[in-house]
Amino acid sequence: MGVGSEVSKVRDVPQGRGIGARLARKEDERFLHGRGRYIADLRFANLREVAFVRSPVAHARLTRVHVPEHLRASVFLASDLSDVSPIRAVSPLPGFFPTEQPPLVVDRIRQVGELVAMCVADTRAEAEDIAAQVRLDYEELPAVVDMLEAQQPGAAQVHDGMANNVYVRVAFEGDMADIAANAPVRVRRQVRTSRQVMSPIECRGFVAEWDTRTSQLVLHGATQFPHVVRNGLARVLGIPELQIRVISPDVGGGFGYKAILGAEEVCLSWLAMRCGHPVRWLEDRREQLVANANCREHAYDMTAYADAEGRLLGFEAECAVDTGAYSAYPFTSAIEASQVSAILPGPYHIPAYRCSTAAIATNKCPNLPYRGVARPGCCFAMEVMIDAVARTVGRTPEAVRYANLVRPEQMPYDNASDKHFDSGDYPALLRMALEAIDVEAVRARQAAGEPDGRRIGIGMAIFSEQTAHGMTADGTRRTLYEQAFARITPDGRLEVRVGIQTIGQGLETTLAQVACSYLGIDPDRVQVKLGDTELSPYSSGAWGSRGMVWVGGAVAAACDDLASRVMAIGAALLQTTPDQVTLAEGRVASAAGSVSLEDIARAYYLAPADLPPDIDHHGLEVTSGHAPACLTGIHTGSAHACVVAVDPQTGQVEILDYVVSEDAGVVVNPMVVDGQIIGGTAQGIGTALFEEMPFSPEGQPLATTLADYLLPGSAEVPNVRVLHMETPSPYTSFGQKGVGEGGAIGPGGAIANAVNDALAPLGVEMLKLPMTPRRIVEALAAARRGDAR
Amino acid sequence: MKPAVFDYARPGTLVEAARLLADTGAGAKAMAGSQSLGPMMNLRLARPGRVVDLTAIPALRAVTRRADALVIGACVTHADIEDGRVEDVTAGLLPHVAGRIAYRAVRNRGTLGGSLAHADPAADWLTALSLVGAVAELRSPRGGREVAVSELMVASFTTVLEPDEIIAAIRVPVAGAGARWGWTKLSSKVGEFAHGLAGVFADPGRGTFRAAIGALDTAPIVIDDAAPLFGGPFGERLDQRLDEAALDRRLDERDVVDDYVRAMARVALARAAAQASARQASAGEGERA
Structure with a gap:
């Protein structure tokens, strides 16, 4: 348990425009009119452009780079960047094998697309x-392409000295012997997910320039976490953070792809510090596709032990994550594998659990944390297993789920992987989804058959989503607090500055709604400013479905503090004491009368003679912080159900x-949450049915467009169709839970189960x-031939 | 993803275009809607020294109706046909095909001639225009010649066109009253290239019964007389008369070895046949393809 900051009750909401209001997004005014300002829209005098020479092979010893003499001044190699440190992202997990990624290849190529010049x-x-x-002159080495073969003795090595190409292995070691020997039902499956490519409409891109006035490197870039980019850059460039400013303009989608420090921006920053003009690289x-945005590839070998009714007695799994060639900053090559072991148990009561997951090095792009990180793979794997158990014991998939889900009366509940579920009703969530989809009607239609010969299937998936966690995989605290700055302007409006970046999730609106509820100010009179290290408190950024829990909590805390100040000044103007006034709808009121925020701001800034001399010297600006009272995650519940025709x-x-x-706790803006869920679901449909980056045996990525x-x-x-349930979290400032990633988690399992339901009679x-x-x-075709699975 | 340096010419006449293309030292390449060549140049997979843009040549945009055929200029776009700006003489088949090519943005610029000359085996027009017995009218500095669309492609991305030869127009026979067709395109998602593509076209007035199968990683299979493939003349329940052994022989002749591609060819052809059987001559849309 961590420490939550104290905040008082949510205040009155002007015209229902605060927490809970279905408010149109403020930022859509510019987005929908094509007036957003993205990195490629920014104009700079004397800008020059960068293109990279990238490795054409997956694994090689680079022996020489030939640069034509007349181009020497325009081409930079690793030898030029010798004062830049390699990118290092080291997990604190025991046994972790640390690796280094030089921004430009020094002598060893480890993936297609790696930067050489x-x-x-x-x-x-x-x-x-x-x-x-x-x-380029190079001697090709055998490429490590398949994560399961990579672990075999004699496999080529991606990093010298790394045993079996394993970065780290993360395990939960339950005692399974008795259960394995005695369980009436034993179901084993091997499942895999493919390598995907996270695909924001806007690719990555940066402009770096040296500001001679402030002696600062200014990096403009599409990023989810400007402050973390600054941390990483300072380290690799070896300069003080004071000399770096990172500004993120509008970001055209992040999904985790913009929560990294890439080698490109390191090279660009190095160049900008020397060349005397701004430089730009637009991916x-x-x-x-081929060099950068890879994610998701998992392999699971799972065995479920159950009784004859399908009640789980134990679960064990041997898993692997194809983690690629390097450890991405800051989340490391351990994040996905550690999440697999931690998240696989899902929303189920599992009496005995054993799981070991290896992060495997291969000669492919580093695995990056894509929306949901390991959760979509885990949900798919576990939900396919639950259906397999149901088929084995001859019960419906929903019956087996109801028999195994953590029940509301068990809350709070600590699960098999030590995750703390604070609240919620998982069986009710599943029931809600299945009623909406009308299971009985679908099964009747299925039994009747389709005139066009297609086969109907119904599928479901349910998960408990760990959101807004504040710890790393080894249980050390990752984030202390998240801060927000709030200031009443001299004309009585509210400026909120936060260090997180908005990447499409609507924070300019939803944080204004939080301010509205705590300060009684209309969201139209609030401006939320984000994305600039120079103008905001530190933030670890937008990832892990954490924005509304952490930053929303910080805005609530800052506005709560500010409310006390406003009330004190208002009381002074009303010639009474603070305990005699209320703050509502933008006015401080006493029995005798009321003053507006404009009156209060005007008095404080412009007419100080109206106030007594002993007024609080902290003024009308506040920086305050927040952390939820549970750091292992605020667990959200969600069920997906679908009907397919195959x-x-x-x-x-x-x-x-x-x-x-979906139970996202107290919802700040249902329309924004619906958008998050629908968008995530679209991405999950991609995972289920479409998206795959295949590789040749030599490690060449094959989906190049x-x-x-x-x-x-x-x-x-x-x-x-999105249905909401609101179970307030006891650990957050106003009961909110994280929701940004949830939609992407369920579709793999739900759609796979639906397809399998449709095809089961055909033996598939x-x-x-x-x-x-x-x-x-x-x-x-294999089933018709009678091939063994 | 920016193209290598190239010269750009936009001639106003076919003669001038042919002359520019004939200058072989220039490494010239004709461009129409630029929906395939453009991306290939951006990826530097194609690096022509000179691009000859054909879209300013009025003759290539012309559409002429003759008694027995419609002559469609090669730079007419897919959207022109989809939207009915070009008269339909195929009982609705060509507008149906046009509306299912890629995405609207591609259809707005992509052209008939460009698609044929590019000869992507999974593209629609080579198969569809072969199906209706269309003929390509070619021009070069040496004069003109005619090649049946079914003879145009020799292999993936390879045609009988000489480097300086331009497809000027496509001549589409006018179907008789009572013509029926079926067209099936199977793809993973709307707008993507086909992995199963087949059509059946029966024109009792002209006494023709044809079939075509595309998306084979090679030139389409075009069957001028489909009766043997369906065990007799065009009629009802055609799909149930498909002679799979005969189809297998056709696929073997083209060295189509991938079982999935063969299966999709079979399904697409059977579905096209079923549609053609069921369709009234006047119907033009509405089935799930």
Whole structure:
């Protein structure tokens, strides 16, 4: 248990515009009119462009880089950047093998697309022309491509000295011997998820310049956490943080891809400190696909032990995460594997649990934390297992879930992996989703058969989402507090500055709604400023569904403090004492009368003679902080249910209906939460049915354009129906829970279970995502031939 | 992803375009809607020294109706056909096909001629125009010649076109009253390239019964007389008469070895056949394809 800051009750809300209001997003005024300002929209005098020479092979010893003599001044190599430290992201987990990623390859290439040289020119096209003239000599090494083969004796090594290509192994060691010997039902499955590519519409991009006035490196960039980029840059560049300012303009989608310190921005920053003009690198879609944005690839070998009714007695799993060539800053090469072991138990009561997950080094892009991080893979794996148990014991999937879900009367509940579920009603969430989807009607339709020969399936997935955690995997505290700065302006409006960045989640609106509830000020009179290290308190940024819990809590705390100050000044103006006034709807009122925030601000800043001389010297600006009272995560519950039609001839899957029930605690803006859930669900549909980055045996990424890497489009995403349940968390300032990642977690499991429900009579069970038409057709053909699974 | 340096020319006549393309030292390449060549140049997979933009040549945008055929200029776009700005002489088949090519933004710029010349095996027009027995009218500095669309492609991304030869127009026969067709495109998601593509076209007035299968990683299979494939003349329940052994022989001839591709060819053809059987001659849309 951590320490939560004290905040008083939520105040009156003007016209229902504070916490809980379905307010239109303030930022949409500019976004919907095409007036957002993204990194590529910014204009700089004397800007020059950077293109990188990238490795064409997955694994090699780089022996020489040939730069034509006339281009020497425009091309920079590792030898030029010798004063830059490698990027190091080290997990505190025991047994972790630390690795280093030099910003430019020194002598060893470990993935296709790794940076070898930086080329500068007036335009990107000319920079690419220069890059095309740089030739590399290298001796190819055998590439490590498959994570399971990578662990075998004799496999090539990605990093010298790393045993079996394992960065780290994270285990929960329950005693399974007795259960394994005696359980009436034993179900084993091996399942896999594919490598995906997180695909914000805006790729990464940075402009670096040296400000001679402030002696600062100014890095403008699309990032989810400007302060963390500053931490990392200061370390690798070896300069004080005071000499770095990171500014994030509008960000066109993050999803975790902009929660890293990339080698590109390190190189760019180094160059800007020396070259006397701003330099820009805008990642193109090919770089994003083949060189950078990889995520998600997991393998699970699971055994569930149950009684004859499907009640789980124990669960064990041997898992692997294809973690790629390097440890990404700051979340490390351990994050995904440690989350697999910690999150696999899901929302279930599992009496005995054993799980070991290895983070495996391969000659592929580093695995980056994509929306939900390990949760979508874990949910898919566990939910497929629950359905397999249900089929084995001959019960419905919902019956087996009801038999195993943690019940509301067990809350708070500490689960098999030591996660603390604070509140909620998981069985009710599942019931809510299944009623909305009308299970009985779907099963009747399924029994009747379809005139077009397609097969109907119903699927469900339920999970407990660990949100807003404040600890690293080894249980050390990652984040102390999150701060917010709040100031009443001289004209009586409110300025809120926070160090988190908004990446599409609507914080300019929702934090204003929190301020509204605590300060009684209309959200239209609040401006939330984000994304600039110079103008905001420190923040570890936008990740882990933490914004509303941590930063929302900080804004509540700051506004609560500010409310006391406002009331004190208001009381002075009303010639009474603070305990005799109330603050509501932007006014401080006493029995005798009231004054507005404008009156109070005007008196404080512009007419001090109206106030007594002993007024509180802290003034009308506050920085305050917050941490939730539980640091292992504020657990949110959600159930997904869907109906699919599978064409057994073509393998095509159509989603006919999709329902999400979600308990995000006290919801600040239901419309924003719906948007988060629907957007996440669209991404999860990609995980389930479309998205896959395949590799050749030599480690070449094969989906090099969006014609090969398929993302779900508007025609593939159904009308997702979102149902809310509100169980306030006892550990957060106003009962809120995290919600940003949830939508992406459920679809893999729900859709796989629906497809398997549809195809079970044909002897097919899909155990690998995505379930492409080809995979389904081939599985059906194998079942017809009687192949063993 | 910026193209390498190239010269750009936008001639106003076919003669001038052919002359620019014939200058072989320039490494010239014709460009129409730029929906395939453009991305390939951006990826530097194509590096022409000179791009000859054909879209300012009025003759290539012309559409001429003759008694027995409609002559469609090669730079007519997919959207022109989808939206009905070009008369339909195929009982609705070509507008149906056009509306299912990629995405609207691609259809607004992509052209018939460009698609044929690019010869992507998974693209729609080579298969669809072969199905209706269309003929490509080619021009070069040596004059003109005609090639059946079904003979245009020899392998993936390879055609019989000479480097200086331009597709000027596509001549589409006018279907008779009572023409029926079926068209099936199977793809992973709306707008993506097909992994199963087939059509059936029966025109009793002209006495033709044809079938075509595309998306085979090679040139489409075009069957001028589909009767043997369906065990007899066009009629009801055609799909149930599909002779799978005959189809297998056709696929074997093209060295199509991937079982999935073969299965999708079979499904697409059977579904196209079923549609053609069920369709009234006047119907033009509405089925799930």
